[in-house]
Amino acid sequence: MGDHRIVATDLLRAGERKRLESLAGCREVPSLVSFLSEQFGVRLDTDPDIIAGYARDSSNLPASAQVLARPDNPRDLAVVLAASQVTGIPVTVTAGKSNLTGSATPEGGILVSLSGFQSPAVSVDVATRLVRAPVGMILEDMRRAVVEQSKGGLVYPVDPTSRADATVGGTIACNASGFVPGEQGATRCWVEWLECLLPDGRRIEAKRGQYVSRDGQFLVEGGAVAPLQWPVPRHARPPIKNAGGPFSAPDGVLDLVDLIVGSEGIFGVVTGVALRVEPPPAAVLDLFFSLPDEARAVQCRNRLAKSLEGGLGSLRAFEYFGVNCRRYMDHESVFFPGKDQVAIYLQAPVPDGDVETAAGLWLERLMELDCDIDDAGIRLLDTERTWKQFMEARHSLPAKALEVVQQRGAFTIMTDTVVPADQFETFLDFTHRRLAEERLEYVAFGHLGDCHLHFTILPERDSVVRALAAYDAIVARSAELGGVYSGEHGTGKRKRADFLRCYGPAAVDGVAACKRAVDPGFLLNRNNVISAPEGVTQ
Ligand SMILES: Cc1cc2nc3c(=O)[nH]c(=O)nc-3n(C[C@H](O)[C@H](O)[C@H](O)COP(=O)(O)OP(=O)(O)OC[C@H]3O[C@@H](n4cnc5c(N)ncnc54)[C@H](O)[C@@H]3O)c2cc1C
Structure with a gap:
């Protein structure tokens, strides 16, 4: 059993911490910038054009920061963090900026980019x-x-x-x-x-x-x-x-x-x-196959989960292309040659490297599942050409969806919910019905193996409010069924209400207590996951 006493080391010398204390109460950015540069050799940028290049992340939420720090080592970062604590100026950390929830979006204060952390080499x-x-x-x-x-x-x-x-x-x-x-x-x-x-x-x-x-x-x-x-x-x-x-x-x-x-x-x-890191399998088998509808796809998932040694976790991918995907994918005629409406992409490890034999066994296994899989439509993605087509088809899906909503003057609203496998069908039934009631267009795709689908709503400009209400209802239903609102995109600033809805106010208090102990002013990545209490933000 590990130790509960954590030993921390200070990257600043005692004298340096003392010097930083002279910044206490200083909220003026120019003073902070010149102090850190002169006393600690830490450079901060205040040029709005440079800051703008780092501030907005893939969430597209509005961003603002007064200062940008680009440390490339822990000591310089420690100086910036300690200065934030002394001055009370919030600090937001950004890296690849690819989050969809605003978790790296600054709401004022110092923005710290970690893209300079490139050593020691991998x-x-x-x-x-x-x-x-x-x-x-x-x-x-x-x-x-x-x-x-x-x-x-x-x-x-x-x-x-x-x-x-x-x-x-x-x-x-x-x-x-x-x-x-x-x-x-x-x-x-x-x-x-x-x-x-x-x-x-x-x-x-x-x-x-x-x-x-x-x-x-x-x-x-x-x-x-x-x-x-x-x-x-x-x-x-x-x-x-x-x-x-x-x-x-x-x-x-x-x-x-x-x-x-x-x-x-x-x-x-x-x-x-x-x-x-781990050794890769000797080879992998990539299969794409279509099914008549979602009920058969879920049946296929459940039967495979039972029959596969090691369950679905023994696969390297079990991805779903559901409602409306075929309409939005390139190469539709290649991947959906018949009337089937949905499809699954599966990657299985082949430990002995004999892909041909594995392919034969998988064809038999899929037929035995008795889910109306059309054996003529099963595609082996075993050449550069078929793989390229598959990747193009997959990437065209979100790109085309985005194009459509942009033409409509709206934006996509995407769920990220996961529910326990025994509640999956109930959840799917609710979600499809709710979206149909609101007459909202959507595509559904995602990680079928984990019961983690992204319902991506494509609203018209005048149906955005209804789409947001439907999103809320879907998230609430996932929580009622013992699920969660996020399987991969996280909470950030955008989904704080979802965290509360999913886990309740006691969980918010628990996270706040954990945060307060190490960051009493809620200064680091303020408003991620939970909102900073009002008292500390004034
Ligand atoms: C097109 C697209 C596809 C995506 N697909 C997936 C997917 O398949 N699976 C998935 O899980 N996510 C996916 N995401 C979401 C996103 O890529 C991930 O959340 C990713 O982990 C964010 O990494 P980043 O370096 O871009 O971090 P950023 O977006 O810069 O920051 C994200 C959060 O991490 C914090 N942070 C960054 N670096 C550090 C650090 N060193 N220490 C402490 N905090 C830090 C930031 O403060 C912020 O809170 C997707 C996003 C897009 C736009």
Whole structure:
């Protein structure tokens, strides 16, 4: 059992902390900028054009910041964080800017970009099967480096669609996930070690299992700051795919690594990481097949989950193309040659590398499921051409949907809910009916293996209000059924009401207590997950 006493180290010398204290109460940006530059050699930008290039993220929420810091090492970052605590100026951390929830959108104050965190260089230890990577590195670059440095012997299997834009640190902060169903599809499962700066700038390092809260508390000691009790969130989280809010432990026993992963940067800034990597299967089999309707697709999912050794978690992808997808996909005639309305893409590992035999076995298995799969329509994505067509079809789906709503002068509204498998059909029935009642057009696709579909509503300009109400109703229903509002996109600023609706006010209080202990002014990534209490924002 790990220790609940966390040892933090100060990256600032005692004299430096004292010097910073002379900034107390200083809310004037020019004074802050010149002080940090002259006294600490930390450069801040105030040019609005430069700041604008960093401030807006993929959520498109309005952003504003007075100052931009671009540290490339933990010490300079520690100076900025400590200055924020002394002055009371909020600080927002941004990295790849690919989040959809406004979690990296600044609402005033200092914006810290971590894209300069590019050292030490990525390195793979083949013997221990660990990769250490700088947090500002683009995830796909790290994934490629793992394959190259291990000469194809190891891979990092977490593959969010945004991996060419998202950073290593951003995927840890958001517990990003990809196609692999089950726990192994999400970042949390692979994080072995973290270095993190607390909001006051002190550094902690934690191996998985090293620090574990006791009776719901950590104790943080070390540096020139008095020891502090750090309570952990204790709300119940359903045992399903979940990116909605920080990790929690009803029994009060929580690994520090788990507290940080998925917390959207509200408890600290991740500055170093070691991730587990694994050998890839000898080969994989990629299949795309269509089915008459959603009921058959769900039947197929449930029957496979029962019949596959290791369940759906033994697959590397089990993706769904549901209602209206065929209308919005390129190469419709290739992937939907008949009347079928929905489809599944499946990737299965082939441990012995014999893809041909595996393909034969899978065809038999799919037929035995008795879900009206048309065997003539099963496509093996085994050539560069078919794979390219599939990727084009897949990427054309959100792009075309976006084009349509933009022409309508509106925007897409996308659910990210997950429900327990035994409630999935009830949830789907409710959601389709609700959207039909409102006469809203939508496409449904996503991670069928995890019961995690994205209903993407394409409203007309005058139906946006009804679409938002339908979104709220769908999220509320998912919570009633024991589900969560986010399987991968997280909470950020946009979905704070969803966090409250899903877990209730006691959970908000629990997260607030955890936050307050290390960041009394709610200054770091303020308003992510929960709103800062009114008293502290004045
Ligand atoms: C087209 C598209 C597809 C997407 N597909 C997926 C998908 O398949 N799966 C999925 O899970 N997500 C997906 N996302 C969402 C997004 O890519 C992820 O949430 C990603 O993890 C964000 O990483 P980032 O580097 O862009 O972080 P940012 O967007 O810059 O920041 C996100 C949050 O992380 C915090 N943060 C960033 N770095 C650190 C750090 N080092 N320490 C502490 N906090 C930090 C920020 O403060 C912010 O709260 C998608 C987004 C888009 C636009």
